[in-house]
Amino acid sequence: MTTAHRPASPSAGPVPAQRSPVLQELAGSLRGELALPGTPAFARLATAFNAALELRPAAVAAVADAYDVVRTVRVAARHGLRVAVQCTGHGAAAGMDEAVLVHTGALDEIVVHPREAWARVGAGVRMREVVDAAAASGLTPLAGSSSGVGVVGFTTGGGLGPLARTYGLASDRVRALDVVTGDGRLVRATPTEHEDLFWALRGGRGSAGIVTAVEIDLVPLSSVYGGALHFAAEDVPAVLHAWRTWAPSLPGTATSSLAVQQLPPLPHVPAPLAGRMTVAVRLASTGSARQGAELLAPLRAVATPVLDRMAVLSVTSLDAIHLDPTSPIPARQAAMVLRDLTEDAVEALLAVAGPGSGSPLGIVELRQLGGAVGLPGVHPSAVCHRDAGYVVMGAGLRLPHTDAGVTAGLDALGAALGSWSTGATLPNFGGGTRAYDAPTLDRLRSVVLAHDPGRVMLAADPLFAPLGV
Ligand SMILES: Cc1cc2nc3c(=O)[nH]c(=O)nc-3n(C[C@H](O)[C@H](O)[C@H](O)COP(=O)(O)OP(=O)(O)OC[C@H]3O[C@@H](n4cnc5c(N)ncnc54)[C@H](O)[C@@H]3O)c2cc1C
Structure with a gap:
């Protein structure tokens, strides 16, 4: 796994509207608003969920409808400007300098x-x-x-x-x-x-x-049996080894992932998980609650969880399973797919991200693939690597005093698992x-x-x- 370092683009700096006929033309052609650097609208719209990234487009076109997008693209193309697009900023990357950023937030149908x-x-x-x-x-x-x-x-x-x-x-x-x-x-x-x-x-x-x-x-689907079992640091090796053999035994009605976590004390983090290493085994089983509980029994036998969040969950609560951050956070992350997860692979992962490893990563997550993921969709698409066994993602806080350590931790994770990976990833997990x-x-x-x-x-x-x- 390699850490993506985009070369820093030279800053074009704000382009004041009164000195840019192109942006004036664009502003005049839109039903929506053209937000320029230095304005409150620009500050609100040109933001990334990854708080370490600063987005510096020439302007943000807060489009009101699809035809505003057409107008933006045509005006930009006529004047040699590039066009970027954003909705929430969850996947934003730096490097938008001199582009017009189309913000789709108002397309709310x-x-x-x-x-x-x-x-x-x-x-x-x-x-x-x-x-x-x-x-x-x-x-x-x-x-x-x-x-x-x-x-x-x-x-x-x-x-x-x-x-x-x-x-x-x-x-x-x-x-x-x-x-x-x-x-x-x-x-x-x-x-x-x-x-x-x-x-x-x-x-x-x-x-x-x-x-x-x-x-x-x-x-x-209205509900699933699912959630997460969280175990203490000393149980990480046993849980990881057990999950390695347990997850492939699951039927196609169940999806699991595992995360070794060192979560900071943030509002969305339950107290027993904050400030220490834990490991989460997550599950979403679409069968009955009884079937789901039976599937989990071998994992429960490994150790006593410090936090048990397994329950019958409404589909409106599925996003509680992973405990993803809900507010912007400065992060550096890297991901790759693994062909399989052998005993040696688990040991290699533990050596760089397990207890006592000194890992600087806030999360190392293994998502189990297989089942319907491995089947081709009804219509062919550009999605590749569907036959992989797992996608592994590591991430850490990207702050001035942590960034070098996190970068080294991600590189170490990639090197440790390199033998089980093709080096590929999925589009939403690193892309490129x-x-x-x-x-x-x-x-x-x-x-x-x-x-x-x-x-x-x-x-x-x-x-x-x-x-x-
Ligand atoms: C906390 C978190 C959890 C996540 N969990 C998952 C997960 O479980 N599974 C998963 O697959 N991914 C996951 N992702 C990745 C996420 O799905 C991608 O980053 C996705 O691109 C985000 O889309 P967005 O519109 O929210 O973000 P934005 O930053 O607004 O957009 C990101 C990119 O999506 C594309 N895009 C957005 N809008 C348009 C548009 N109108 N037309 C064309 N392209 C567009 C563009 O390439 C754009 O650069 C997660 C990301 C975060 C930060």
Whole structure:
């Protein structure tokens, strides 16, 4: 696993509106607002969930509708500006200097079709809103570990959630996308219209265009048996070894992940977990509560948890399983997929991230893949590496006094697990060229160049970065 260090871009500095005819033209063409550096609107919109990142676009186009996105792309392209896109900032990367950032927050349409079990969702909608809207009809979208992420960003990056082994990836449940391409057209991408965009936008993130709305299937589910068992530091080795053999024995109705955590005392962190090393075994089982409890029995036999959060959970509480941060936090992280998790791999992980290792990482998480994740979706997509066994993600606090240690800790984790990894990752877990195999990367680049010959869309840049980044 390599730590992604993006080279710092030279700062363009704020571009005052009165000295920029381009931005004046853009502001005049929008129904929404063009927020310029130095204004309160800019400070509110140009923010990343990773609080260590400072976003410095030339301006933020807070678009009011899909046609505002078209106008933004056309004006920007005419004047040689690049265009970036953002909803919540959960996946924001630095390097937007001199680009116009399209902020989709106002594209807030949510229409649930309960009888046909699907929803139309605007690009400004967070997963929490769709979860709540669908739950009223006994349905749920395939959400991730945090319901604060945007539906479009999550889904275009594959979308791996706590129900993944049962229902697959969120990107496999897409019916249609409305998208503005880099050459300034608003088109509808479905399995039979603009098939190349439909393929690329499911896994290729925002590289092939700016999605203004997505139509997704919902699954009929009201509750699961799940949550997390948290064990003390001294039990980390036994729990990890037990999870290694237990997780592959789970049926496809259950999805598990494990996290070695050293969580700071933040509001979302339960007191028994704060300020110490613990290990969490998480589960979401879509069978009955009794089946779920039976599945867990071998794990409960390993040690006594310091905190037991297993229960029958409403689908509206699935985001409580992982205890993801709910407010911006400065972080550095890295991820890669593992083919398998052998006894030696567990020992290697313990050596760099277990008790006594001096690990500076706040979390080392193993998400179990397999089940429906490993099956191809009904329609081909740009998601690769579905046959991997696990995705491992490490993260730590990116503060001036911690960053060097965290970087070293991530490098050590990558080196320790290197023998079990291809070096690849999933689009929402690090992304870049490592998320794709060579034929997929070639095809993605072709789709981008076909729809965005001027390379207006900034989100495509990682595809054209040197291999391995
Ligand atoms: C706390 C946390 C938990 C997470 N948990 C999971 C998880 O369980 N599973 C998982 O798969 N991922 C997870 N992620 C990763 C997350 O899904 C991705 O970073 C996703 O891209 C975030 O989308 P966003 O719109 O919220 O973020 P933003 O920062 O607003 O957008 C990130 C990227 O998404 C793309 N994008 C956003 N909007 C559009 C649009 N309208 N059109 C085209 N492209 C667009 C662009 O490439 C953009 O750069 C998590 C991230 C965080 C910070």
